[in-house]
Amino acid sequence: MGLESLFGGEGFLTTKINDLVNWARKSALWPMPFGTACCAIEMMATFSGRYDISRFGAEVVRFSPRQSDLLIVSGRISLKMMPVLQKIYRQMPEPKWVISMGACASCGGVFDTYTLIQGVDQFIPVDVYVPGCPPRPESLLDAVFEVQKIVQEERLDSGKHGR
Amino acid sequence: MAADPAPAIPAAPGDVAPPRHPARKALPSPLDLLVLGETVHAGQHAIFVRSPAQRPILEHLRRAQGFDFLKDVTAIDLLGRDEAERFQVIYIVHRLADGSTLRVHAWLPEEADSVPSVFDLWDSARWGERETHDMFGIVFAGNPDLRRFLMPEDYPAFPLLKDYPLTGRGERRQFPLVRPRGDEMVEEAPLPYPTSIGRGMHTPEYIEEVKRESKPKPG
Numbered sequence: 001m002g003l004e005s006l007f008g009g010e011g012f013l014t015t016k017i018n019d020l021v022n023w024a025r026k027s028a029l030w031p032m033p034f035g036t037a038c039c040a041i042e043m044m045a046t047f048s049g050r051y052d053i054s055r056f057g058a059e060v061v062r063f064s065p066r067q068s069d070l071l072i073v074s075g076r077i078s079l080k081m082m083p084v085l086q087k088i089y090r091q092m093p094e095p096k097w098v099i100s101m102g103a104c105a106s107c108g109g110v111f112d113t114y115t116l117i118q119g120v121d122q123f124i125p126v127d128v129y130v131p132g133c134p135p136r137p138e139s140l141l142d143a144v145f146e147v148q149k150i151v152q153e154e155r156l157d158s159g160k161h162g163r
Numbered sequence: 164m165a166a167d168p169a170p171a172i173p174a175a176p177g178d179v180a181p182p183r184h185p186a187r188k189a190l191p192s193p194l195d196l197l198v199l200g201e202t203v204h205a206g207q208h209a210i211f212v213r214s215p216a217q218r219p220i221l222e223h224l225r226r227a228q229g230f231d232f233l234k235d236v237t238a239i240d241l242l243g244r245d246e247a248e249r250f251q252v253i254y255i256v257h258r259l260a261d262g263s264t265l266r267v268h269a270w271l272p273e274e275a276d277s278v279p280s281v282f283d284l285w286d287s288a289r290w291g292e293r294e295t296h297d298m299f300g301i302v303f304a305g306n307p308d309l310r311r312f313l314m315p316e317d318y319p320a321f322p323l324l325k326d327y328p329l330t331g332r333g334e335r336r337q338f339p340l341v342r343p344r345g346d347e348m349v350e351e352a353p354l355p356y357p358t359s360i361g362r363g364m365h366t367p368e369y370i371e372e373v374k375r376e377s378k379p380k381p382g
């Protein structure tokens with residue numbers, strides 16, 4: 001009585017390598033937290049026991065961009081921080097995806113001032129935006145599901161995955 | 164005793180003849196002559212002087228009266244407020260022994276070259292003066308390390324000046340767009356982006372408006 005019973009008793013299945021790799025990748029996202037403000041508190045809640053992002057395979061949080069493939073920008077990004085964020089994004093190996101969490105990262109939020117970037121998507125590509133100020137953990141979980149949908153649709157020959 | 168050479172700052176309504184702060188009473192009379200006025204608001208005392216007179220007063224507070232803690236150095240830009248001078252440089256000094264606090268406001272004209280640094284009295288003045296320089300462009304003569312503090316090294320302006328637009332002059336749009344493409348990262352010009360729909364608080368038009376409205380109405 002195990003997984004093999006789902007395979008119709010034959011003990012094997014057929015699929016496409018594209019789908020299999022994407023399925024593996026989306027089930028084991030490695031987040032890189034870029035927490036600069038209150039959104040990071042909600043992000044930490046999402047990572048910990050009560051909301052438990054590990055149920056969806058994204059619990060291995062790495063504080064080194066070289067070991068991760070999902071950048072979560074959660075918080076205000078200032079003029080001085082933007083080069084750091086770009087450097088960290090460059091340091092992540094491909095393929096990689098980006099969540100812009102909360103109003104500030106997505107559009108500057110209420111801080112329409114001289115020093116605050118009005119949306120990180122001006123300067124790095126963003127896959128999923130999370131509304132809210134700050135968003136609840138459920139919203140971030142939903143964003144991870146959206147990233148998983150994007151990952152499942154990736155094509156291995158698209159060039160995003162290296163040569 | 165010489166007559167007070169500078170006109171006194173008029174006291175705000177409700178601040179008629181406030182009780183003097185003990186630290187001001189303890190000032191020797193040559194220093195007390197430099198004090199233009201004193202206000203009390205919510206129990207907090209502030210004395211007003213004209214820069215650079217704050218330097219001997221702060222020196223006395225530190226060396227003779229034991230004010231051993233400089234809480235902050237900051238400034239106010241009063242552009243458009245019809246005040247005698249444009250800036251006030253503010254020192255908040257504190258005595259840990261009895262919890263006594265005093266604010267020293269130093270009026271500073273726009274055309275002044277610098278104010279004297281007090282880093283030799285309190286080490287914490289190094290950072291307070293650096294931050295005030297970063298935000299207002301005020302030069303603290305004698306501070307050995309007057310670099311940018313919060314803003315990037317190459318920032319072209321002093322952002323807390325009232326004639327500097329709230330949303331800046333395009334500095335926050337200066338980065339390239341980084342995109343992945345195969346193995347290499349490419350940089351492109353940033354995406355076109357709508358300019359701010361918010362109203363900049365401190366545009367020249369806004370300052371003119373404030374000046375017009377702050378003029379006393381006839382009659």
